[in-house]
Amino acid sequence: MAIKATIPLKQKTLLEKGDKLYQPGISVDCAIFGFHENALKVLLVKIKQVDKWALPGGFIYKNETIEKAAYRVLQERTGVANIFLQQFNAFGEPDRSDTSIHQARYLEYGIKIPKDNWLLQRFITIGFYALIDFTEVNLEDADANEGAEWIDITKLSNLMMDHENIVSKALEALRTQLAYLPIGRNLLPKKFTMPELQKLYETILDQKLDRRNFQRKLIGFGILNKLTETRKGGAHKAPFLYTFNDKKYQKALKEGLYGTW
């Protein structure tokens, strides 16, 4: 008989008391997008027993709000805290749960999950998303990190269950938000060039944009201050620097980029 690992208390509790502790049949999953220098990544957790990636997710305590559960689960599994999570969709295909993943995780401890255990029921999951600068999160430092990594959005593969679909629906929600709300405040240096801002939009939208249209549109939003400084050092003509106009940026966050009616 192969020597099995000792089951950690957390996994033991989940199996034996999950039905007492948590809401039945419901979970939360977080699609955390990270942008930095023209790369868009998503935060995934490695499920080593099945060699698959998963969104950081978990369950809702019987006396906990959905939102609190999402923040707690994200912090417990990745160490990431203090970011704004936006609820966007519930996913509930009847066959979305994959019990073989749970079985594989417990088999490591020599445990076969009983057929009627609450972990093996159908779960509906409530999705949250966020967009942050991924260099501001130190995953290595987090005690909680269960093997969380930033994976390039263009290189997703081997995600468990419907998690790739959840990522793609979260991206859709983010792109819709881009059409009526400002973005970039915490993703770009304080002073940035128009090409840098355009690159941010291009990366999130995954498409090339026309330089002139983009510039006209963004300036039209009235949320930028053009500085007299230029960015020096390049081979090309030094591009002008911009900052966000804090007051107008905040106003646009509330009222939308195209203003009130």
Next chain:
Amino acid sequence: MAIKATIPLKQKTLLEKGDKLYQPGISVDCAIFGFHENALKVLLVKIKQVDKWALPGGFIYKNETIEKAAYRVLQERTGVANIFLQQFNAFGEPDRSDTSIHQARYLEYGIKIPKDNWLLQRFITIGFYALIDFTEVNLEDADANEGAEWIDITKLSNLMMDHENIVSKALEALRTQLAYLPIGRNLLPKKFTMPELQKLYETILDQKLDRRNFQRKLIGFGILNKLTETRKGGAHKAPFLYTFNDKKYQKALKEGLYGTW
């Protein structure tokens, strides 16, 4: 002893087999907004035993998607079918369920619900919304109608649990949608005047809009055809008639009112 009503099979099944038939602890609720001639209403069901109004809602069968449950529940409780429901938010305050409402409904049949019955657990609900022309729905004809009525959005009172909050969050979602998607195609006569279109927006937004700004903005969207006809009969100068440009309206539905990047 007072003579009690005989319990209908539907209610009996819900109580005795609900835990076998439905997903535990999760429900769907539909906020159906109806517009007609400058009135915005919401479709509510009367819970006569407690004299409160409720959104049409219900449970998700073990083998049913969330979306299918929402369409089924809406039709079962109000007779309304063939409308597009948009999922918008899940509501999960731990204390949002009100067991006294279930108790009152079963007390009518002389039944006290056992404390451990599945109906009395905490429920998280997934909200859907839609906007339709309420004159196109004949509530009186529907066999399924459990006392559903269109209630003016400005006169809501006595809603059960957190349903007034769900209505208000659904209205927020609808107003956000108004900022980037066209609206009105099925809510106005085929030919309409600019004041009629403005009234639609004013009713949904619950605010007066500036006539000139509104006209400039809507014409700017490029989804209207101005006709050479005018609306005759009024005391004032006859206003021009407009129709939606079908092709451009559909394009704006897909790409947003402000076009692609």
